[in-house]
Amino acid sequence: MSEGIGARVLRKEDKRFITGKGRYTDDIIESNQAYAAFVRSPHAHARIVSLDASAALAMEGVETVLTGPELVADGIGNIICGWGITSKDGTPMNMGAWSALATEKARYVGDAVAIVVADTKSQAKLAAEAVVVNYEELPVVVGAVEALAPGAPQIHDNAPGNLIFDWEIGDLAPTDAALASAAHVTEMAITNNRLAPNPMEPRSAIATFNEAEDHYTLYTTSQNPHVARLVLSAFYNVAPEHKLRVIAPDVGGGFGSKIYIYPEEIVCLWASMKSGRSVKWTSDRTEAFLTDAHGRDHVSTAKIGFDNDGKIVGLKVNTKANFGAYMSLFSSAVPTYLYATLLSGQYDIANIYCDVQAVYTNTVPVDAYRGAGRPEACYVVERLMETAAREMGMDPAELRAKNFVRSFPHQTPVIMAYDSGDFDANLKQAQAAADVAGFAGRKAEAASRGKLRGMGYSNYIEACGIAPSAAVGSLGAGVGLWESAEVRVNPVGTIEILTGSHSHGQGHETTFAQIVAERFDLPTENIQIVHGDTDKVQFGMGTYGSRSGAVGMSAIVKAMDKVEAKVKKIAAHVLEAGEDDIVIEGGAVKVAGTDKQMLWHEVGLAAYTAHNIPEGMEPGLKESAFYDPTNFTFPAGCYICEVEVDPETGVTEVVQFVASDDFGTIINPMIVEGQVHGGIAQGIGQAMLENVVYDAAGQQLSASYMDYAMPRADDLPNYSVHHASTTCPGNPLGMKGCGEAGAIGSPPAVINAITDAIGNNNLSMPATPAAVWAALQDVSQKLAAE
Amino acid sequence: MYETNFHKAATAQEAAALLNRSEDGKILAGGQTLIPTMKQRLADPTDVIDVSAAADLRGITIAGDQVTIGAMTTHAEVAGHAALAALCPSICKLAANIGDPAVRHRGTIGGSLANNDPAADYPAAALALNARIHTTSREIAADDFFEGMFTTALEDDEIITAVSFTAPAKGGYGKFPNPASRYAMAGVFVAKLADGSARVAVTGAGEDGVHRHDGLEAALSADWAASAVDGVEISLDGLLSDLHGNAAYRANLVKVMAKRALG
Numbered sequence A: 001m002s003e004g005i006g007a008r009v010l011r012k013e014d015k016r017f018i019t020g021k022g023r024y025t026d027d028i029i030e031s032n033q034a035y036a037a038f039v040r041s042p043h044a045h046a047r048i049v050s051l052d053a054s055a056a057l058a059m060e061g062v063e064t065v066l067t068g069p070e071l072v073a074d075g076i077g078n079i080i081c082g083w084g085i086t087s088k089d090g091t092p093m094n095m096g097a098w099s100a101l102a103t104e105k106a107r108y109v110g111d112a113v114a115i116v117v118a119d120t121k122s123q124a125k126l127a128a129e130a131v132v133v134n135y136e137e138l139p140v141v142v143g144a145v146e147a148l149a150p151g152a153p154q155i156h157d158n159a160p161g162n163l164i165f166d167w168e169i170g171d172l173a174p175t176d177a178a179l180a181s182a183a184h185v186t187e188m189a190i191t192n193n194r195l196a197p198n199p200m201e202p203r204s205a206i207a208t209f210n211e212a213e214d215h216y217t218l219y220t221t222s223q224n225p226h227v228a229r230l231v232l233s234a235f236y237n238v239a240p241e242h243k244l245r246v247i248a249p250d251v252g253g254g255f256g257s258k259i260y261i262y263p264e265e266i267v268c269l270w271a272s273m274k275s276g277r278s279v280k281w282t283s284d285r286t287e288a289f290l291t292d293a294h295g296r297d298h299v300s301t302a303k304i305g306f307d308n309d310g311k312i313v314g315l316k317v318n319t320k321a322n323f324g325a326y327m328s329l330f331s332s333a334v335p336t337y338l339y340a341t342l343l344s345g346q347y348d349i350a351n352i353y354c355d356v357q358a359v360y361t362n363t364v365p366v367d368a369y370r371g372a373g374r375p376e377a378c379y380v381v382e383r384l385m386e387t388a389a390r391e392m393g394m395d396p397a398e399l400r401a402k403n404f405v406r407s408f409p410h411q412t413p414v415i416m417a418y419d420s421g422d423f424d425a426n427l428k429q430a431q432a433a434a435d436v437a438g439f440a441g442r443k444a445e446a447a448s449r450g451k452l453r454g455m456g457y458s459n460y461i462e463a464c465g466i467a468p469s470a471a472v473g474s475l476g477a478g479v480g481l482w483e484s485a486e487v488r489v490n491p492v493g494t495i496e497i498l499t500g501s502h503s504h505g506q507g508h509e510t511t512f513a514q515i516v517a518e519r520f521d522l523p524t525e526n527i528q529i530v531h532g533d534t535d536k537v538q539f540g541m542g543t544y545g546s547r548s549g550a551v552g553m554s555a556i557v558k559a560m561d562k563v564e565a566k567v568k569k570i571a572a573h574v575l576e577a578g579e580d581d582i583v584i585e586g587g588a589v590k591v592a593g594t595d596k597q598m599l600w601h602e603v604g605l606a607a608y609t610a611h612n613i614p615e616g617m618e619p620g621l622k623e624s625a626f627y628d629p630t631n632f633t634f635p636a637g638c639y640i641c642e643v644e645v646d647p648e649t650g651v652t653e654v655v656q657f658v659a660s661d662d663f664g665t666i667i668n669p670m671i672v673e674g675q676v677h678g679g680i681a682q683g684i685g686q687a688m689l690e691n692v693v694y695d696a697a698g699q700q701l702s703a704s705y706m707d708y709a710m711p712r713a714d715d716l717p718n719y720s721v722h723h724a725s726t727t728c729p730g731n732p733l734g735m736k737g738c739g740e741a742g743a744i745g746s747p748p749a750v751i752n753a754i755t756d757a758i759g760n761n762n763l764s765m766p767a768t769p770a771a772v773w774a775a776l777q778d779v780s781q782k783l784a785a786e
Numbered sequence B: 001m002y003e004t005n006f007h008k009a010a011t012a013q014e015a016a017a018l019l020n021r022s023e024d025g026k027i028l029a030g031g032q033t034l035i036p037t038m039k040q041r042l043a044d045p046t047d048v049i050d051v052s053a054a055a056d057l058r059g060i061t062i063a064g065d066q067v068t069i070g071a072m073t074t075h076a077e078v079a080g081h082a083a084l085a086a087l088c089p090s091i092c093k094l095a096a097n098i099g100d101p102a103v104r105h106r107g108t109i110g111g112s113l114a115n116n117d118p119a120a121d122y123p124a125a126a127l128a129l130n131a132r133i134h135t136t137s138r139e140i141a142a143d144d145f146f147e148g149m150f151t152t153a154l155e156d157d158e159i160i161t162a163v164s165f166t167a168p169a170k171g172g173y174g175k176f177p178n179p180a181s182r183y184a185m186a187g188v189f190v191a192k193l194a195d196g197s198a199r200v201a202v203t204g205a206g207e208d209g210v211h212r213h214d215g216l217e218a219a220l221s222a223d224w225a226a227s228a229v230d231g232v233e234i235s236l237d238g239l240l241s242d243l244h245g246n247a248a249y250r251a252n253l254v255k256v257m258a259k260r261a262l263g
C-alpha cells in the first residue's frame, strides 16, 4: 500500500501551513477579549521595595493591574519542578520558591512583577510602563562556577551557596582506580554553551473565565496541553481539572521550550477570573529571549582512561549545570537522568562516575531544549574520544570501533540498558558516504587554495521514547510517561485517531495516519488525527524527547489491535466464518481464500446499526489504549563533518555533513530526513553560531537577532543523510525516534572537524570566526615559541 | 509602537517644512531602521513624515564622471543600475550586499547616511569617495558629515536630498559580515581618486563609527596593491571589542578586508 509504513507521503498539514491558514493561539479571538502586558524586572537581582500602579490604573482602557502579593493571597500555587533529585548525601534538592508574579525579589531580567490588562495591546504596554516599581538592586551572579564560589550573591534563601543539589551516578572508587592504572588519560575542560530556543511562533496564551458556568478555557502554545491542565489545577489552583479546558491549537515549533507551564499562562487564567475578561498575551521576540527557558549551559571537566590496547578503562566527569533563577518543570532531570546516563556513549565502559552540581544564577531558567542532556553527554564523550585518538596517534574511527558495544542487551554502569544497535554498520555507512579514503586528497586540494580542511566524527547514542513510568517514578519523576490513544471508526468507515501526543512541526497528522493506513489498508485521506484539546482527547503526556513515535504511535497500535479484533469478530459473524480466517486488505474485510467479503465501511455500519453483530457484543467501533513503554529506545548513529577554514579570517564553512542514523522502523523517510536536517541545523547553530551572552550585571547582550546568530540556509551544507537501522525490540512498531538525533550528534562532529583543521584543540562552542581565528593565533604563537 | 502623527510629503521642501513644524519629527524613508526601532519602543517621534512619494528625492543621474544619487534611491536600484556599474562598480556591489532582498527594496541611501549606523556600509563608501551630501539647506562634504556613531552634521529639520561624487579611477569594498546581523563587523572601502591619491574608509570596526585610515591611505597612495597593505600597522586604539570579536580580531579584519577590497 503506497501510503503505509515507509512511504514518502507528503505532509497533510502543509496545505494550511504553507498557505497561511494555520490557526495559532494568537489567531484566536474571544468576544470579550482584553490584552495583557507584563511589568518585568529590568534588574537581574533586586528587592521589590514598593509598587505603585495608581497612574497605570487611571489610564485609558486599563481594566486592572495585578501583582504578586495578590496572586499569593488568592492561593495561586508556586511553580513546580516535576522531578525530585536527591543529593549525594541523601538530602532532597534545595528548591527555591517561584511565584508566577514575583513577590519580594526579582531574580533575573524579565522576571514578571505585575500584569496589566487593558482593552488594547498598545494601552496595556503603555500602562505597564507607567507602573512604578522601586527596586533595591542586589549583587548579581550569572555563571554557574561563579555562583558556587564562596561569597557569591545568595539567590534563594533555602539554597545555601546557590547549590540546588550535588548529585552523583556510578562508582567513584573503581573509576578512580581504573583511571590511576590507565596507560593513557585524556583530560579536558568542556563548556556547553547556553542557547535560546527560538521557535518561529513566540509563546502566547488566551484565557477565558466563564462565570456563568464557573469554567475556564485556555488556548496556549503547549507541547503537552493535558499535563498543563493537570499542573494548572493540581498545583497552581487556578481551576479544578474538570472546570478547565486547555487547547493547544497549531503550534509553531517548541524544541522543548513549550513543554513548561510558564508564569504568563497561570497569570492570564487568574487575571481572567479577576477581571471577567478574556485575557490574551503574546510574547514578542525580545520577551522570548528574556523568558523562554534556555538550554544547555554546562561547565565540565572530564577524564577518560585507556589501556595499552586503546580500550577504555574508565570515565570520570564533573559538571556544573546553570539552572538560572528558578527551577523550571523538568530542569532537574536534564543534567542528571537525561545526561549522565548517556555518558557510556556507544562504548563498553566498565567504570563511569559523574557528579553534577546544579546551581542557581541570575539568569533565565534553563530546561530541556532539543536533545536535553543528551547533546551535553554526547559532546563530552565524543570530544574526549577524538582528542584521545589524536593524543595516542590513533585513527579516531578505529579507536571508537575498538570500544563499540556489540552485544545486546548491554547494561551500562549508568542505568541505561541498550536494547539494540549496530554501531559498526553506521560507522561504515557514514565513512563510505563521506569518502573518508579521499580526505587526504581533498585536504591537499584545499591547501592549494589557502584553506585548512578538517574532518571530525561523532558517534552518538541517545535515549528516547521516554519512558517506562515505574522506572522514571523510582528516579524521581512526578508523572508517568505513557501515552494514550483512541481509534474511532465512524459508521461510514472513516477513522479518527485521538492522540495525547502533540504535533508542533513533526508531521503527526501524516505519519500517524500512515500507520493506520498500513494496518487497515485504507487511504490516509480517510484518516483524521485529533490532538491538542483536553475536551476531545482523554489524556496524554505530550510530545518531547522524541517520544511520539515510540510511545504515542505504540498507543495507537494497541488501540488498533482492539479495533481489528472487533472488526474480525463482526465480519466472522456476518460472513459466517472463523475469526482466524478473516483478513483485512484492499478496503475490505475478507474470508481468506474465498470471495466472501464485507467492504470496510460495511463493517463500520454493521457495528453501529448493531442489527447483526455477535450476541453480547457492545455496538460501536471505538477503542482506546494506554501504552507504557518497557524501556527507553536508543537511536544511534555516526556523523562525519568536513570543514574548510579560511585562516585569514577564521571563517569556517561546513563543506560536507554525512549522517548515518539508526532510528529503527521509519514510517515516512521524507519526514525523518526533515527532522534530521533541522536537528543538524540546530547542532551546527550551537557549534558555530548561537550563544546567549550575559554581562556582569545580568543583562542579556544577545537578546535580539542583531546579536544572537541563528543558523541560516547559507550557513549550512547540503546534508547527506542515510539510514542503517536495527529494529527496536521494545515497542510494537520497532521505532526508536528521530526528533533530536541531529541536534545531539552534530556539535562534536563540527568541533572535532574544526580543531582538526586548525591543529588546536583549545576551541569552545560557538566556533565563531573570531574564536577560530583566535585559536589559530594561539597555534602560531605556540609554534613560534617552540 | 507609541502613537504618532503620520504625514506624507510630496516634495523634499514640504517634508522639511513639516519636520520644522513638528515637535520631535522623523523622516520615514525606507523604514528599515526607523520602523523596527519604533516597534521596539526605542523611538517615540511625535510625527513621522513619509517621503516615499517625493519624486525629487529619487533616481540616479550620471554626467561624465559625476554621479548623483537621490536620497530615496533604494539599495536595489543602486545595485542594479547598469550605467553606474560601468562607472563605479564598487558601490553597486556594496549595495547588493546590504541586508536581504526585502531590505534592499525598501532601504535607501539617504536613510543609511542619515542614520550613520556604526556598522552600516554606505557611510564607508561616501567617506572614501569624498562624496558631497546635499540637503534641503546646503551641501556637506563627507569628511564633515559623519560625526561619530549615529551622529551626523544634519540639523534637526534638515533633509538629505542626494549624494554626489566623482567616479574614482579605481575602487573596491571588502565587507566582513557580522554572523548574526550581517551588518559589517569590518568594512573597508578603498578609492583611488583621479589625482592618484587613495582614500580609505573603515566601517563596523571602530568604537565611534566610520572613519578614514591614514596608514592604509598612505600605503595605497604610494602603491595601489594588496601587497602594500601587508606592511601597514593597524592600531587597536579606537577599535571595537564586543561579543562578536575583540579589537585584535577587528584589526586583522580591517587588513584582510582592505586587501580583498583591492580584488
Ligand SMILES: Cc1cc2nc3c(=O)[nH]c(=O)nc-3n(C[C@H](O)[C@H](O)[C@H](O)COP(=O)(O)OP(=O)(O)OC[C@H]3O[C@@H](n4cnc5c(N)ncnc54)[C@H](O)[C@@H]3O)c2cc1C
Residues within 6 Å of the ligand: B026, B027, B028, B029, B030, B031, B032, B033, B034, B035, B071, B072, B075, B097, B098, B099, B100, B103, B106, B107, B108, B109, B110, B111, B112, B114, B115, B119, B120, B121, B122, B154, B158, B159, B160, B161, B181, B182, B183, B184
Ligand atoms: C534585516 C536588516 C538588515 C540590514 N542589513 C544592513 C547591512 O548589512 N548593511 C547596512 O548598511 N544596512 C543594513 N540595514 C539597514 C538598511 O539597509 C537601511 O539602510 C537603513 O535601515 C536606513 O535606511 P532606510 O531608508 O530604511 O531609513 P529609515 O529607517 O526610514 O530611516 C532611518 C533614519 O534616517 C532618517 N532619515 C531617513 N531618510 C532621511 C533623509 N533623506 N534625510 C534625513 N534623515 C533621513 C530617519 O528619520 C531615521 O532616523 C539592514 C536593515 C535591516 C532591517
